[in-house]
Amino acid sequence: MSHAPSAHPATTPKAVIVVSSHVVRGSVGNRAAVFALETLGNPVWAVPTVILPWHPGHGRATRIVLAAEQFAALMHDLESAPWLGEVAGVLSGYLGDVEQVTALKSLVSAVRTNNPNALYVCDPVMGDLGGLYVKQELAERIRDELMPIADIATPNRYELAWMVGRDLPDLRVTAEAASEFAPTNLLVTSAPAMMKNFTGNLLISGANAWLAEHHIIPNPPNGLGDLTGAVFLARLLAGQAMDKALQTTTAAVFEILARTTRRGGDELQLETDAQSLSHPMAMVQMRRVSIPGTGRRA
Secondary structure, eight states: OOOOOOOOOTTSOOEEEEEEEEESSSSSTHHHHHHHHHHTTOOEEEEEEEEESSOGGGSOOOOBOOOHHHHHHHHHHHHTOTTGGGEEEEEEOOOSSTTHHHHHHHHHHHHHHHOTTOEEEEOOOOEETTEEOSOHHHHHHIIIIIGGGOSEEOOBHHHHHHHHTSOOOSHHHHHHHHHHSSSSEEEEEEEEOSSTTEEEEEEEETTEEEEEEEEOOSSOOSOHHHHHHHHHHHHHHTTOOHHHHHHHHHHHHHHHHHHHHHHTOSSOOTTTTHHHHHSOOOOOEEEEOOOOOOOOOO
């Protein structure tokens, strides 16, 4: 059962287990999440779900996925590791195989047994405007098995639309859908904004909702969702309140995106803009959002 995030003082565990894709070149998946979390002071245990030379969006790429039994054995080793008490959170992103869901659920349970305050952030990486880019069975298992046990989930607007089974054409409908869906804390990226030529991150936390808006930057590089989930988790582990974490996360990711784009980069240039993670200067528009309806999907 998921629980509400709480502040983590400096004496609590700080390590994060990140379970996502690994690329040789680029700043997506584990490459983005590990860099962000370590820059913000969180040791990382990085578990690759798939190994690629680069993001497939750059062109045809070899795909290496551990056999299901090997992946499960690796995760089981982590569950019994003598250092598991160091772990304050688990962040999952792109999964390479349906069977990885079972091993991931088991790991989350083990982490929570050792540290009941540990947070599980599920980034349900399954698709975008073009539709699903994982097998439907995997998308269904993420929706049905991982989302309900997460403390926080960070779907993009199109992933949320697929999971709830309806279009999300505007902010009102998106907020309503998010408020009805598990878990209690949902951060929807690429959400509709209230200002023209803007996009937003919509955070639903219980009865509260906030929208952080910024200018749309055309043709952004990949990895923004991976970076957002990692930075948001780091902010919460540092003790920031949910709305403050939304603001500072959105500012950091937007600032890195804007600077990368100005340089013409085809990948987020995290190493060049590491200071933006810790001390973002970009301005984002924050506003409270009313949530239509009161239902919540279990």
